[in-house]
Amino acid sequence: MKIGVFVCHCGSNIAGTVDVVKVAEEARKLPDVAFASDTMYACSEPGQDGIINAIKDLDLDGVVVASCTPRMHEPTFRKTLERAGLNRYMFEMANIREHVSWVGKDKEANTKKALDLVAMAVAKLTQGKALISKKFDINKRVLVIGGGVAGIQAALDCADGGLDVILVEKTTSIGGKMSKLDKTFPTVDCSSCILGPKMVDVAQHPNITLYAASEVEKIDGYVGNYQVAITKKATYVDWDACTGCGLCMEKCPSKKSTDYFNEEVGTTTAINILFPQAIPKKASIDADFCIKLIKDKCGICAKVCPTNAIQYDQQDEIVTEPVGAIIVATGYDLFDYTKYGEYGGGRYPDVITSMQYERLLSASGPTGGHVKRPSDGKEPKTIVFIQCVGSRDKSIGRPYCSGFCCMYTAKQAILTKDHMPDSQSYVFYMDIRAPGKLYDEFIRRAMEEYGTQYVRGRVSMLYPKNGSLVVRGADTLLGKQVEIEADLVVLAVGAESAVGASKLAEKLRISYDNYGFYMESHPKLRPVETNTAGVFLAGSCQGPKDIPQSVGQGSAAAAKVLVLFSKDQLESDPQVSVVDIKRCVGCGKCIETCPFGAIEEIDFRGMTKSNVIETICQGCGICTSTCPQGAIQLQNFTDNQILAEVNVLCQQTLEKSFE
Amino acid sequence: MSSSLSYAYYPGCSGQGTSIEYEQSSQAVCKALGITLQEIPDWSCCGSTPAHTVDHTLSAALSARNLGQAEGMIVNGVITPCPSCLTNLKTASHRMKDETFRAKTNALLEKPVNNTLPIMSVLQVIYEQVGPEKLKEKVVRPLTGMKLAPYYGCIMNRPPDVMDFDDCENPIAMDRLMEALGIEITPFPLKVECCGASYGVARKDIVMHLSGKLLDAAEDCGAEAMVTACPLCQMNLDLRQGQINSANKTNHAMPIFYYTQLIGMALGLDEADLGMKKLCVDPGKAFRKMEARKAEALEESVVRRSGN
Amino acid sequence: MSADSGKELRIVGFLCNWCSYGGADTAGVGRFQQPTDLRIIRVPCSGRVDPLFVLKSLVNGADGVLVSGCHPRDCHYSEGNYYARRRLEVLKRFLPVLGIDTRRFEYTWVSASEGQKWKTVVEKFTEGIHELGPAPVIDATMIAKAQILAATAL
């Protein structure tokens, strides 16, 4: 075999702490190495040209590049090989940047280590072989999970691009958090005026199928060919018949149902339409509160409904949709502030969350846009906002910044003054995070034009006293303890991952961070991709984001899907397991262990054997380490390849040990 | 039953003096509830705050000597009524989980300590082992009509990972026990605020300020008396109430009970065993108000019944 | 920070591509300095790590072997790390039979975001191996034993 080795300087990134020239020199002495050199930037155009020329000139069979992590440039160099006419799998990378030059300063040790890594890559490559991808058709339909502003944007862009879109929303209406907001920063335009039309577009778009009150049950398949089972949850109303007239709501006697949309400020009826602008505008029954469903009494809604839409015996239903790509846009949820005993732990009615305050401010909210405090319905004069509640707090496991609460707090302070000109707002903050276009100017306006008092310090406790709340904080700029007697306290609660995010991730086989936010493929260069081909992210399911960022990501994810679907066929990854039919004894152990059900039992001349279904196999290699015969081998990670690497490192004693 | 509720008992120094009524009533109540207290033989002072302001090993050693004295006793743990002693014992035990610290502490001691016994307050044992329900069954003289502000003090539940009992911001153990006696608990917001601790002597102004705030807050929320679980709190609020009044120009006359005294009353124990007379602010007023309210309620229910 | 400034020992790491390899990359990106003894072999999933790889490394002269995969429940292939854990637990129990100190083999979980944790893992493990010193040379009988074991138990 003729292997070429290219050792990258990466400017001084590698060359600074690794003697790359020496590594190349030593590499030349390795068996099977026909050529070795160092190169300034392997991934740059001249770098790649150098590789191509060497392959052509020296008729190389394989290439090793010693540079950065394969998670970064493996695809780049595979394409380079292909351009030179070599099979793309005759390639190995030695990670001498992230794993060597960046984590150690001892040049001698680093150089030795780099050489070992090169030798391992060469040894592995000698055991490698050319792999050929198969082509398969793709199903150009896309599933969008979550109907917040990010999901809506993604769905609309895909649909406008001509794709069939399946939009699955957990609640009975799309709109997400944004539909609950009164106005939006930094322009203070009305949230429903800008979101409403988009929601209507979703309803009317011929390419979009909307499943509200639905959740993804199960996902099978692979990029280009997913099968998605969707549970349509029982709403006890036939949505084909319901016209959204609202008669049932008027008459329903169960008026104490939890009002999720209004964040439990007030209550709603057991049968309800989530909010007046809901899409779809359909009624559904909350089974926890319906007298008919609990006690088999009442039945009034069925009597008044002009279209006979009520179906008390409706059951959950499962539908299956074939799609080729998936956009996840499940958003975030809000931190449960009752964990803070010092803020009353939920005991004080006039301590409310920022989202509850949005509902109080909203003209279509439960108070018609009049700010009335929950305890006695009085209009508050002094309002205290506390920032970073459930954010940047290690002690409760939330060390991250939620990103948008500084901004929405300023917005709420401004709106407070608009609503109640003789009110006074105070904001307790630790730092102000406003790095966007017109953002800091917005914060300044809250202070300069609206007279909001910003106090730099955290609040340690609050307690009721004579009908108001004493808020005790620090003004660290003064170096003093301060107290404010407030009529209303609004907690700028932070964002946390959506309820059930980790469960959904497991269905999608994507990873999530310690807090349940989904992991992008690369934090800078692949922000909407995941490590699972065909699954993309949009909006705050990936981490807290405001509306502009969420919308931007929605569009980005849609663009990625359109790119994926711009071809009619995809190439399968040939790094899958393959059964050596001669060695296989048909014990079935691999079938039991494969997490994807990718292995089937076949009959081979009257004998039971195993066979891998290529398109289903994900290439984990669990079967390979299970098979007692070594009959099933994961391509490009075969036993021989890995052992070749081990042998390079560990050959101290008996040359021929045990095999 | 009694053997399962058997504890090594650490009374603490103030139980012999300024908080003698706490000591007496704790003993009496435990006895009535079937909790056996075996006094730790020849116990010594835990060092209280002054010791840990000098050095942590010294402080731990003073506490640990007592833990050592309790080792070998056949008990479920060490208990004490005083939160200050409790903090010291628990902190010592907590820190001694670290090998080096334990070695350093043991080096100061005559005999090394194994540090195996759990440590609790008497309150925790009554709350968790007896519980409000069982306590309620035993009440013979309900204290219905009494309105109390429950005050826990700053260190009974803090810091939570060392003290490991009840809620550190809004503790409820005493609330529930008092409610079991028929008492109405007012929502007292300053349950865990500091009363001024041991600064009564050296910096009286601090205690006047902090304890004064507590009395004001209790009055604000309509309490007619306060109930505490700490000798220092009780002393600052009760014994120094006169000083507070003159310093702050207030005229509080707020009786300050130990929770054990009230449990004892409700269980029908002898008042003399509960040290009621030893309180500084006369508690009679609270009881008279209670009786008046009881009578009122009775009258009301009679009226309502005849009205129907 | 090369361990003990003394001689480097031979430490082999098997890291899953999705989590721990990414974690090691993250450590690199964060410039978290580590001892240089470790050499990493990339595998798609910790479930791909055949106990024989570990055994072979140890028998053939590795002073320590570190396997690292995704956190439980977080496996890219949903359950590969459970398989890995089960197998490697069994392996760990067999090492003493071969006269190999179990401390020479460790199995951990590090996610792609945990660069700092990866540094700590490498530091701790390397330090531990240096405390144990170079592995004793393995003789033929032991290898025979390993062969039997490998054929039966694992």
Next chain:
Amino acid sequence: MNTIRLNTACDADFINQVEKESEQDMSLCYQCGNCTAGCPYTTFYDLPVNQVMRLVQVGQREQVLSCKSLWLCASCESCTTRCPNDIDVARIMDVLRHMSRRAGHATERRVKIFWDAFLSSVERHGRVHEMGLMATYMTKTGRMFTDIDLGMHLIPNGKLSLKPHTMIGKKEVSEIFKRFNEERSS
């Protein structure tokens, strides 16, 4: 106040010592002020506790060890309980107080005398003798009428014993102090 030359006036040993003795990481403090916000003693402090933390972060030994606040902290644990970074602030205050004491500071003289009187009572009797403690305090501070009004209630009620409470092992206790002092001076 004088300008602090941050690079040259930073006493790194001081920071290390505080971190070691308190087992806390000073760099975790991001100056949110929550400790100060909750500290009941802030009104009486010359430096609020978050500034004490900050001064340690920038290595200002003298200013920290000579402040009054250290001697007024009651170890009420409010700061520790509420610090968002799980810093045991009260323990740091305690450790600083130890260092302040060792450096010969006693900015709140009466507080120190009271504590010393308490401990010497324990050292002598094994248990605190409240009456004796008060007597020592009054003599040392010259404040002869401290709480005389309270005595009027305490004594007749049997709450202040004139004699110390006896215990058998009081020598054991004084030995603890002896060993501690020996170790300290060695």
